[in-house]
Amino acid sequence: MKETSFYVHIPYCVKRCGYCDFNTYTPTELRDGGTLETVSGDYIDAVLRELEIAHTQSSGSVPTIFFGGGTPSLLKAKDLGRVISTIKEKWNVAPDCEITLEANPDSVDVAKLQEFKAAGFNRISFGMQSAVPHVLATLDRTHNPDNVERAVRAARTAGYESVSVDLIYGTPGESLDDWRTSVSAALSLGVDHISAYALIVETGTKLAAQIKRGDLTMPDDDLMADMYLLVDEMAQNAGMSWYELSNWSKPGHESRHNIAYWRNANWWGLGPGAHSHLDGVRWWNVKHPTAYKSALFAGNSIEQEREVLTEQQLKDEAIMLAIRMRDGISLNKLNKDQVSRISGYCQSGHLDQAQWSNGTLQLTAQGRLIADRIVRELVV
Amino acid sequence: MPAISIEKAPQPASTDPSQIRNFAIIAHIDHGKSTLADRMLGITEVVDPRHMRAQYLDRMDIERERGITIKSQAVRLPWRSGIDGKEYILNMIDTPGHVDFTYEVSRSLAASEGAILLVDCAQGIEAQTLANLYLAMENNLKIIPVLNKIDLPAAQPDKFAAELAKLIGCQPEDCLRVSGKTGDGVADLLDQIIEQIPAPQGDANAPARALIFDSVYDVYRGVVTYVRVMDGHLSARDQIQMFSTGVRHEMLEVGVISPEPISSKGLGVGEVGYLITGVKDVRQSRVGDTVTNYNNPTKVALAGYKDPKPMVFSGLYPLEGSDYPLLREALDKLQLNDAALVYEPESSAALGFGFRCGFLGLLHMEIVRERLERESNLSLISTAPNVVYNVKLDDGKSIIVTNPSEFPDGKIMSVEEPIVRSTILAPSEFIGAIMELCQQRRGLLLGMDYLSEDRVEIRYTLPLAEIVFDFFDKLKSSTRGYASLDYEAIGDAEGDLVKVDILLQGEAVDAFSAIVHRDKAYAYGLMMTGKLRELIPRQQFEVPIQAAIGARIIARENIRAIRKDVLAKCYGGDISRKRKLLEKQKEGKKRMKMVGRVEVPQEAFIAALATDADIEKAKAARK
Numbered sequence A: 001m002k003e004t005s006f007y008v009h010i011p012y013c014v015k016r017c018g019y020c021d022f023n024t025y026t027p028t029e030l031r032d033g034g035t036l037e038t039v040s041g042d043y044i045d046a047v048l049r050e051l052e053i054a055h056t057q058s059s060g061s062v063p064t065i066f067f068g069g070g071t072p073s074l075l076k077a078k079d080l081g082r083v084i085s086t087i088k089e090k091w092n093v094a095p096d097c098e099i100t101l102e103a104n105p106d107s108v109d110v111a112k113l114q115e116f117k118a119a120g121f122n123r124i125s126f127g128m129q130s131a132v133p134h135v136l137a138t139l140d141r142t143h144n145p146d147n148v149e150r151a152v153r154a155a156r157t158a159g160y161e162s163v164s165v166d167l168i169y170g171t172p173g174e175s176l177d178d179w180r181t182s183v184s185a186a187l188s189l190g191v192d193h194i195s196a197y198a199l200i201v202e203t204g205t206k207l208a209a210q211i212k213r214g215d216l217t218m219p220d221d222d223l224m225a226d227m228y229l230l231v232d233e234m235a236q237n238a239g240m241s242w243y244e245l246s247n248w249s250k251p252g253h254e255s256r257h258n259i260a261y262w263r264n265a266n267w268w269g270l271g272p273g274a275h276s277h278l279d280g281v282r283w284w285n286v287k288h289p290t291a292y293k294s295a296l297f298a299g300n301s302i303e304q305e306r307e308v309l310t311e312q313q314l315k316d317e318a319i320m321l322a323i324r325m326r327d328g329i330s331l332n333k334l335n336k337d338q339v340s341r342i343s344g345y346c347q348s349g350h351l352d353q354a355q356w357s358n359g360t361l362q363l364t365a366q367g368r369l370i371a372d373r374i375v376r377e378l379v380v
Numbered sequence B: 001m002p003a004i005s006i007e008k009a010p011q012p013a014s015t016d017p018s019q020i021r022n023f024a025i026i027a028h029i030d031h032g033k034s035t036l037a038d039r040m041l042g043i044t045e046v047v048d049p050r051h052m053r054a055q056y057l058d059r060m061d062i063e064r065e066r067g068i069t070i071k072s073q074a075v076r077l078p079w080r081s082g083i084d085g086k087e088y089i090l091n092m093i094d095t096p097g098h099v100d101f102t103y104e105v106s107r108s109l110a111a112s113e114g115a116i117l118l119v120d121c122a123q124g125i126e127a128q129t130l131a132n133l134y135l136a137m138e139n140n141l142k143i144i145p146v147l148n149k150i151d152l153p154a155a156q157p158d159k160f161a162a163e164l165a166k167l168i169g170c171q172p173e174d175c176l177r178v179s180g181k182t183g184d185g186v187a188d189l190l191d192q193i194i195e196q197i198p199a200p201q202g203d204a205n206a207p208a209r210a211l212i213f214d215s216v217y218d219v220y221r222g223v224v225t226y227v228r229v230m231d232g233h234l235s236a237r238d239q240i241q242m243f244s245t246g247v248r249h250e251m252l253e254v255g256v257i258s259p260e261p262i263s264s265k266g267l268g269v270g271e272v273g274y275l276i277t278g279v280k281d282v283r284q285s286r287v288g289d290t291v292t293n294y295n296n297p298t299k300v301a302l303a304g305y306k307d308p309k310p311m312v313f314s315g316l317y318p319l320e321g322s323d324y325p326l327l328r329e330a331l332d333k334l335q336l337n338d339a340a341l342v343y344e345p346e347s348s349a350a351l352g353f354g355f356r357c358g359f360l361g362l363l364h365m366e367i368v369r370e371r372l373e374r375e376s377n378l379s380l381i382s383t384a385p386n387v388v389y390n391v392k393l394d395d396g397k398s399i400i401v402t403n404p405s406e407f408p409d410g411k412i413m414s415v416e417e418p419i420v421r422s423t424i425l426a427p428s429e430f431i432g433a434i435m436e437l438c439q440q441r442r443g444l445l446l447g448m449d450y451l452s453e454d455r456v457e458i459r460y461t462l463p464l465a466e467i468v469f470d471f472f473d474k475l476k477s478s479t480r481g482y483a484s485l486d487y488e489a490i491g492d493a494e495g496d497l498v499k500v501d502i503l504l505q506g507e508a509v510d511a512f513s514a515i516v517h518r519d520k521a522y523a524y525g526l527m528m529t530g531k532l533r534e535l536i537p538r539q540q541f542e543v544p545i546q547a548a549i550g551a552r553i554i555a556r557e558n559i560r561a562i563r564k565d566v567l568a569k570c571y572g573g574d575i576s577r578k579r580k581l582l583e584k585q586k587e588g589k590k591r592m593k594m595v596g597r598v599e600v601p602q603e604a605f606i607a608a609l610a611t612d613a614d615i616e617k618a619k620a621a622r623k
Ligand SMILES: Nc1nc2c(ncn2[C@@H]2O[C@H](COP(=O)(O)OP(=O)(O)OP(=O)(O)O)[C@@H](O)[C@H]2O)c(=O)[nH]1
Pocket: B027, B028, B029, B030, B031, B032, B033, B034, B035, B036, B055, B067, B068, B069, B070, B095, B096, B097, B098, B148, B149, B150, B151, B152, B178, B179, B180, B181, B182
């Protein structure tokens, strides 16, 4: 039977973090006079409209739903619940459906988390980023590091099946020891899953301006690499293992939604700027929430752009995505040329020897650090 | 009114030689030759004030942008003397000042009886002032010393009149004073040209002899040949013959430049003008050849010119390999108007197919490259300039090396390199700095003269290779811009020269090989390995970069293996963005050049081959 996952974009944040270029808006940026409270009701109405459109084009079962942002936890549980229940009405949502909430550790308490739980969420992911005050300050994050521990405990109390935290490494001024502090803080929380992302300087962000002015300096690649190896080792020692390049989990706690992306599965992205993929066709919505809402209410198309993937693009994407997974790529899916072009990476320790002998391309930790390079060798 | 309208002025083919004066304006670069020429065009009224623009005769885009003259231009100017009230025809030739184009000056002088030696009286005598003066003297020309830019507040006409007088052997009062900017003194100068410069002499009844001093290809008109008639006359109905080849040509048009071409019945003794014969290739109408009548040919050719010899060589390669045929076409086309440019195909393991080109000097090289890029819309990469070496082998054979990577390995008996005699003019306070620089560059002091109390002329022999390698920039920076340099080739001399190869993972990269003096090999090796270490991205494996003389490694750097090449960010569903990035990287990878197993981005080649001056220029352009 056909499966479609759902991503629900919540494009609101209290404040924009210095490094962030996600499609999200603060109340001042929105300038439509409303508070988050008032705009959100409207916004959910719009998402429900898009769900009606989705229903005309997709049916079947729903293995995962993910509310991301922005800061979904800013919205009322009741409002997010309307989206979940509508999906449940129109699609066949499995009882074990993974329903994730991205949450800001500052904007939650036990009561609120219980409400979200009641609305249907069973997995929660907190934006922790770091446990070191000067790193958080450079990242321009507002939350108090102690709130993360409180939030994780609250999530446990509320009964979430899986709790995850997001970390960022490679912040200007962050030392390897700072990073060790953050990772061990995250692991000691007893979470089931961690995501660790290398800080990317996105153009147009405050961070980019600070670097351009010379106020901040990005760490060199060697330090970044050491940080990656460190989190990989520490996560393993804590009983977690990598299942995707930036994600580690205890057994059974992999994010199935995340995996769907890397497996090129079908999903529908709801909300402004959200990306969707159905059977080799990708499209994305208009970016601004106001444009999104008004188009929907006027009955106009909300599609910004669409691409029908060519054979070549499908192949390239499959490699680009699958290589990031622990499962890797079966060598018999590659041609002779491709295999011979990358076999040298086995000797250099970037590909796992044992897996290679078993007919699978699986990146070692060193290999994951140069995954893009190996992809380029494969897709030329 | 001293100006005479072109229609009423003495006409070509019927102007008595006694009414003609032929002269060239010569000077150091930027002393104002073309600006003075502008004023002459203006007061003789051959150019309408509405059409006047600064440096009118600098017609090429590249001349206008850089504000320098590259090609000489001859113009026929009618003028009524303010002294005797008679009508005259002046043939004025504006010449380039840069040392690379000295051959243009020589040609112009051979078509003249006199020269105006122009000196910017805020700068004084400089190296090309001397060089061009000596050229004019060798041609037995009447020299009129003229101080220019007297309008400038910093002008010191009295001081430089004294220096100039001492140099030429005249009285300081003999130096005329003008401003090419305001036109002050220019009418006087024209009158003095008539007074002082002898009229041309020739035998009007002899078989025609005309000297070709320029030959230019024009898309619309074919080859336009510029001549100075010495004897006899050429008429529009004639059939003419090139003395050297004996080939007959129909005359399609004959005329004068005023300063646009005006066709005429013919050209008589002493006149300067142009011929069009339908020839499509400038080589059939060679500069220095003698044009004569087919029906009544002369038996004696005029003394021609020595062909300019390329002094500096460099490999030119298209950035896009597929542009190679386009580059060949562009070079063919450019050579039609630039006989000094020579080239032959070569290939480089690192850069692909290209051409080894010979140039008159660094400026010529820069200009050729720029014209090729601009006029044929090409992107080029050029190897570091080098000179030509004469290598004698143990077995007695000798080879000419214009590409360092072709320098033979072992069994070398001797290597000869070109030597120049250089003249440096500078304020005397810089003597120490100049001598130190020349010493470092293997110079031999020939002599030193004081032009005045505080100005010296220092003469050195130097290997040309040293000059080609940033000598001029160093000279300028060590003399706060005050020194000027002229040089001429005087032959070859043996040197203790070695080839330094640059190896990536043990493989020599041909484009980076250089021939240098043994004492400088280590410095070159260190510089290149250091540069490349910065420029070549880290690879899957460690890459040693070595500099070697033969099998001996003299410098070494390492590029450590890459550790991180991945975007580890949360993408959400935006897979398209990631794929597009990959597609871009795929394109980038295609532009990588493989040196053995090492991927070298094209940008790294360009940057590694760039000189300090290139880098300064690129920086300035970015600002
Ligand atoms: N103030 C002043 N500036 C002058 C005068 N004559 C020339 N210039 C300036 O000097 C600079 C060089 O003038 P050009 O006429 O191009 O010099 P040139 O000798 O033809 O230069 P090349 O052909 O490159 O050797 C220009 O900026 C002129 O404007 C003058 O009489 N007075």
